[in-house]
Amino acid sequence: MNITLNREQAEVEGPTIQDLLSEKGLPQEAIVVAVNGEVVRRDEWDGSRLREGDEVEIVHAVAGGGGEDDLAIAGEIFSSRLFLGTGKYPDSETMNAALKLSGTEMVTVAIRYMDLSGERSILGQLDLSRYRLLPNTAGATTAKQAIKMAHLAREATGTNWLKLEVIGDAETLWPDTAATVEATKVLVEEGFVVLPYTSPDLVAALRLEEAGAATVMPLASPIGSGQGMVDWASIHRVVERISVPVVVDAGIGVPSDAALALELGADAVLVNTAIARAEDPPRMAEAMKLGVRAGRMAHLAGRMPASPAAHASSPTKGVPVGI
Numbered sequence: 001m002n003i004t005l006n007r008e009q010a011e012v013e014g015p016t017i018q019d020l021l022s023e024k025g026l027p028q029e030a031i032v033v034a035v036n037g038e039v040v041r042r043d044e045w046d047g048s049r050l051r052e053g054d055e056v057e058i059v060h061a062v063a064g065g066g067g068e069d070d071l072a073i074a075g076e077i078f079s080s081r082l083f084l085g086t087g088k089y090p091d092s093e094t095m096n097a098a099l100k101l102s103g104t105e106m107v108t109v110a111i112r113y114m115d116l117s118g119e120r121s122i123l124g125q126l127d128l129s130r131y132r133l134l135p136n137t138a139g140a141t142t143a144k145q146a147i148k149m150a151h152l153a154r155e156a157t158g159t160n161w162l163k164l165e166v167i168g169d170a171e172t173l174w175p176d177t178a179a180t181v182e183a184t185k186v187l188v189e190e191g192f193v194v195l196p197y198t199s200p201d202l203v204a205a206l207r208l209e210e211a212g213a214a215t216v217m218p219l220a221s222p223i224g225s226g227q228g229m230v231d232w233a234s235i236h237r238v239v240e241r242i243s244v245p246v247v248v249d250a251g252i253g254v255p256s257d258a259a260l261a262l263e264l265g266a267d268a269v270l271v272n273t274a275i276a277r278a279e280d281p282p283r284m285a286e287a288m289k290l291g292v293r294a295g296r297m298a299h300l301a302g303r304m305p306a307s308p309a310a311h312a313s314s315p316t317k318g319v320p321v322g323i
Contacts, residue, residue, distance in 0.1 A: 004055040017045040017056075026058065032072050033058050039075045041212055042243065069296065071267055073245055074161075074193045074214040076132070080105045081262065082292045083134070083247065084285070085272025092125040094281050099131070102285035106132040108163055108270070110139075111153045134195065136163035141176070143183040150187055162187065163217070163270075164196040173223040173250075177204035181211050188212035197249055200234035205242050215244050217270065220261065221251030224273045228257040232264060239265040255284075255291025262295025263303070 001012055005020075014023050017033055017040060033040050034057040040048050050056065057075070071078045083106040089095035099107060107126065126133075135153035140146035146166045154160055164183055168176030175198050184194050193214045198204050200218040208216050218238050221227035228251060229235065239246050245267035252258055258269045271288055278284035 001050065001052055003050060003053065006057055012050070015049045017048045017050065020050065020056065021045070021058075032075055034075050043210070069300070071245060073195070078105050078132075078268075080289075080292075081268040081296060082258070082289055083107070083268055083270040084275065085270065086126070088273055088276035089281060095276070096125070096127075097282040098275055098285035099126075101282045101289070102275070103289050104131065106134050108134045108136050108272070109157065111135055111137070111149055111156060132161065133157050133159050134161050134163050135159065136197075137165050140166050141168075141170075142166065143179040143186070146179070146183045147186055150183075150192060154192070160191055161193045162195065164194050175199055175219070177201060177207075180204075181207045184208055184211040184213050195247065200231050200238060202234070202237045202241060205238045205246075209242055209244055213244060215247050215267075216242055217247045217249040219250040220248050220257060223250040225251050226253030226274055227251050228253050229260050232260060235261065235266065236264045255287045255294075258288055258291040259295035259298070262292055263298045265299055268292075 001015075003010055003012060005012075012020050012023060014020055017035070020026075021033075033045065035048065035050070036055050069079075071081055080103045082102055082104050084099055084102055084104045085108045086095060086099075087110065089098065109126075135157050137146040137149040137153070140149055143166060146164060150162050150164070153162060164180060164187065166176045166179040166183055167173055168179070177198055180196050180198055181204070184196050187194050188211060194212070195215045195217055196208050196213050197217045197219065198208060200220075205216045205218060216238065218235055220235065221230045229248075230251070235246075235248060246265075247268045247270055248258075248261040248266045249270040252261070252269055252271050253274050257274075258271065261269050269288075269292060275281050275284045275288060
């Protein structure tokens with residue numbers, strides 16, 4: 001059978017996507033497969049049959065090459081691994097300056113009832129040619145409410161991408177993971193690209209991936225707290241087991257938090273309050289960009305093995321003896 005594979009002609013024997021990956025000896029982890037422009041979910045690879053002339057695209061979710069290190073989410077490519085929120089800035093000028101210096105390509109926006117006195121929409125303050133919009137369901141406390149907000153967001157922004165949030169506790173803003181999984185299943189079936197905010201619980205992350213989430217977004221610490229990576233071990237467990245991109249969301253306070261998230265193998269971070277509430281938001285945005293780059297480079301470089309004992313870095317032989 002002849003197909004187009006990553007823009008090149010290829011002859012394959014097996015009839016399914018799974019057969020194709022096995023035949024080509026391709027890794028099964030952290031990749032996205034699209035057939036004729038449509039992303040095929042991982043759990044459908046074994047049953048998805050290829051046909052003569054199909055156009056197949058296979059993208060490494062964390063692949064790099066030629067000096068690039070791009071991130072793929074639902075078949076869309078991002079060169080920046082820093083995503084930003086648009087709330088809490090003192091004014092739109094500061095927000096736009098911060099967005100520009102961060103190098104971000106994806107920004108979140110909230111959906112709220114319109115102020116009938118004439119409040120200006122956030123969409124009118126953003127350069128929509130520069131950023132992928134990611135409307136969120138912040139404020140939702142049930143799956144039903146989140147689903148309703150998702151539909152309103154799609155109509156308001158024109159995108160089917162969604163940051164799904166379902167809050168289970170009003171004091172800590174901790175996510176209701178069961179309701180988040182429930183809403184993810186419904187919204188994926190309705191054609192949304194769902195990026196769900198979740199706890200750093202491994203089982204919740206696994207259930208969200210099974211539900212068809214495009215990423216999982218475990219919190220570093222409570223929203224807006226700036227406490228940083230207080231449970232880095234749980235984040236690492238999620239990174240080790242989840243095949244869709246992992247975006248650390250909420251609680252990041254300084255660039256070293258972002259660097260640690262990327263060092264652990266997270267694919268990206270989403271930051272809002274740490275930048276918007278900094279004394280100099282544009283400068284902090286640039287600092288976050290550098291922290292993300294440093295963390296990513298460290299992850300790709302591979303850290304040294306940790307040792308329970310000391311090991312001298314200078315030669316131990318030939319040391320002059322005191323008289």
